[in-house]
Amino acid sequence: MSRPAVVLLALFIALPASAQIYRWTDSAGQVHFTDTPPPSxxxxxxxxPRTTAAPAPAAVAPEPAPESEDETPEAQAGPQTTAEREQALRKRRLEKEEAEAKQQDEAAREAERKRFCEDTANQITALRSGQRVSRFNARGEREFLDDSARAAETERLERQIAEHCR
Known part of the structure; x- marks a missing residue:
């Protein structure tokens, strides 16, 4: 016989073998693992050892009536059929996808809020710098801000920062 065949044959012969393993400590405090019972x-x-006999049937107790819809025998025992397992798997996947989508939405909102706060702070810095600031009015014409309009705009931007950025 070839060598791989001998190895495979030895593995198949050893597969059903099983024995008890004993763990014990001797008088010196040394821990031992053996397949024979220790002297103490x-x-x-x-x-x-593994048994090949079928387990004895358990006594069947009457099932208590479910107290709510969530405590039905199907919900207590878990999915029984392949279709139910598939449905439970789909439900878990859908819940996971929804949680990931929610997390991405929250991250996008946080990034947008951060961008808004940075832009608002930059606008306040520009207004306080003393350089000429202009904006377009409702008719599309450019108008420059005077000192009172600049102060009002600065105050409005500071209120937005206080509301949304802290």
Whole structure:
């Protein structure tokens, strides 16, 4: 036989083998793991052998009546069929996508608010610099701000910063 075939055969033979693993501590404080029971009575079983027998059927208790719509047997037991599992998966994906979309919207709003605050602060700086500032009126004509209009505009921008940027 070829070498890979021998290795595979050895693996398949060893697959069903299982034994209990015991964990115990000797008098010197050394921890031991063995497949045979230790000489002392103080040990813990780490792995129990696998059984191939079918588990005994559990006694069936009567189900209590659901108190609300959310506590139906289907909701308590979880999805049973493939279709129900698919539906639950789709629902989780949809909820995840909605949460991500909400998070992106909040991030976009925060970025817009930050941009607004920076622009408003720059406008206040320009108004306080003393240089000529102009704007366009309703007819599309350019008009320059005098000192009173400049002070009123500065006050309006400071109120916006106080409301939205702090």
């Amino acid at each position: 009575e103080d040990y813990a079983v780490i792995q129990r």
